[in-house]
Amino acid sequence: MNLEPALEAFFAEADELLTRMEESLLQLESEPDNDELINDIFRAAHTIKGTAGVFGFDDVVHFTHEVESVLDRVRDGQMQVSNDVIGLLLRNKDHIGALVRAVAEKRELDAAQRAEGEAQMAALLALLGKQPDKPAATAVVAASADVSRSESAVSDSCANENWHLSIRFGADVLRGGMDPLSFIRYLCTLGEIVHLDTLFDALPQWLQLDPESCYLGFEIDFRSEASKAEIEGVFEFVRDECVLHIIPPRSQISEYISVLRALPEDELKLGEMLVLSGALTRAELDRGLSLQSEAASAVSAEGDGGPSAAPPQLGEILIESGAVGAGVVDAALVKQKQVKDTKAQEARSLRIDADKLDQLIELVGELVVASAGVQNVAQMLAQAQLTEASEVLTRLVEEVRDQALSLRMVQIGATFQRFQRVVRDVSRELGKDIELQISGGETDLDKTVVERIGDPLMHLVRNSMDHGIEATEVRLAAGKPARAKVMLNAYHEAGSIVIDVADDGGGLNRQKILRKAIERGLVAEDAQLSEREIDRLIFAPGFSTADQVSNLSGRGVGMDVVRRDIEALRGTVDIDTEPGKGTRIRIRLPLTLAIIDGFRVGIDKASFVLPVDMIVECVELAGSIRDAARSRGYLDMRGEVLPLLWLREVFDIDSPAPERRENVVVVHFGQTKAGIVVDQLMGEHQTVIRPLGKLFSALRGVSGSTILGSGEIALILDVAGLMKMAGSTGMTAAGITEMQGQNSREMSAPS
């Protein structure tokens, strides 16, 4: 039998479980009383152990078993959740990860990992060994709290071990040939009536009394082993005509609650759950539901009056009508919510082979190209029906494209969450008190980007912690809170996603940076650099300000690599710093790597595509304005200076410029705006980005290519690259040009 796919699934699952375990552990640190977290951690460990057992990975099973034992103690409240325990468990989690990876890669653990494993094992056993004298932990108190709370809530209504039956016979019972007494007699066959009150307050004045009507009610304390349904069954023949409340004895309520807890995790309606647990009979549920719908229709009838008046909840109705106790409903509701949550999580993800997804997206890309072709033909033929049909097709294809692309979109939150652990560990290592603040975790971006942004972010976060944030004494002296902050934030802006890594540390020390840059020969000694240029020096290869190389950062590879990683994703990185206040590094990335909305422009016969997101507007360039722009190199745009870039010249296209007019496409990138001068504007197109391949890897100003509807290829302009090219030719500072020269050599060196 081929176990490979199953193994793959196991490794993927173990990975996920370990991540969950880590998240829960970190959360547990701040909420040690949250027993749900402990359960989560336990479940994760248990599942890994179980599955590893199936495959016979004894190392994993053996180690995880001890971890599980410790967790079990914690769960049972025999062990306190201290930071030490969490620290150990975190390391355990890492070791389990190492063990699983070792199995996945079919290799043995190395010596260091084995030693670590043994040390952890010893620690675990020590924990288990001196366990019995530990007092019960707070966690358990919390665990049992909600049960006891719900029990106490109902104990008022029913304080003894007896069922309480409250029945009011309907007026027509006697006429229907039923004798209330016979029901009570029959009830005696199920158990013993401890106490019975006859209620006759419904009896009217003698004159109005109808001897054929029944006015009686009974309150009965009843001791029985029978279930609620059986008891209710006694009154079956008069069920429709009488008002019956059956309140279970106290012992039963806790039983109901436990039944509820033990119900299989299927999504059930509240009522169904109560029926299953036996707290509610089917008939009671039906009545409750009809009451609810009556109430709902009543509400909607009043409708115009107040939209706030929502139809009452089934739970409330059931409690009001006394069918079940409040505690039972509460427990059921809690269970219902849990089930919903887990269901929602399960339903939210579907594991698909990434290759299949890529194939799909590639096909959608072809489809987009094909439909653009159809649209072209339709426009050419100018036939109304065909045009209409092709419009519909194009719109649908666009939707399909968006949906397909969104399949690849994942939230960045999970990536951010990983840094909680990093910050926790590193801040301890550095002896700084650092807190990580995360926002914008729900921002979506392409999976490929998410996968490849992790390393640069790691560098940046570590850098912030090591270099950015001052030692605690320095912070206090500067009047800052001792607890430093590192912030990760993500949001969408102008067709790109922006990720900020910020800290409230000391900011960059510009003098020091400049001195080091000169020392390392990155800048000429007499170079005059603006503050921004100095800040950007930290991205130069081989640059480091650290006086000492720590094992975290300072080897001078970090920021350069970060910049290159981000540029490889067609992104940019920018730095913003204020001495004494902090530093913010801003990463700007394209939303997706596959398809963009493109705007086609032409020069002579060649056409180029610009991402629509980057275009602000298009203006005509003709007449005297054109001549002036030509000689000055910029355009007066409503009082703003707009630098111009003649694409024909940049690209060395060997053809004369058109006689009468050219067009300027105004693009913005980050804070900069510029105008790109082209011959013609050719309108918007769906653009599937195709990489140009390795041969063109060093090509600047072009980020890729796309196939037009006509089958021709158009090059996609890299606006940022073009601006950089145009900018560098005009740059005077010797140091910067020098630096960039180095960069381009380094970047193009064969890897």
Next chain:
Amino acid sequence: MNGRHSLALTVVDDDDVAADQQQQYLTFRLGEESYALGLLSVKEIIEYGGVTQVPMMPGFVRGVINLRGRVVPVIDLANRLRAESASVTRRTCIVIVEVANDGEAQDMGIIVDAVSQVVDIPPQSVEPGPSFGAKVRADFIAGMGKLDEGFVIMLDIDRVLAGEDMAAVNDMKAAG
């Protein structure tokens, strides 16, 4: 049981075919000279046309073409080999070849003046290339094939189109 047997046979067959094909070459003309290309690396031959120029690239990179939805770079072979540009005629073709680039197979198009024929060149008819004197760089020549009409230059196409070398040229151009 039978499966294994026939499998072994197939392998042998494959070897034979491969050996046959390894001796087969596509010959083509560039200017006055005849060249040969191992048939195994040739994927298809298409009519010249639809080449989109890529700016700021060295002269031997003619541009890119759309090969059924894929973007394939096109190399001006005459320029690459002898630094003279070929003029496009009715018989100009693009030969799509598969080259190994850092262990990755990549398709590239080469422009040739005319495709001639597929010939068998047995190993014993291959002479080592001249170490100097030929108009073509010595390291691009895999050998000289002896045919009835005379010698053909057998190209080491992986080396001619090697990405690293090409990218290096490209960088020099960009830097200088």
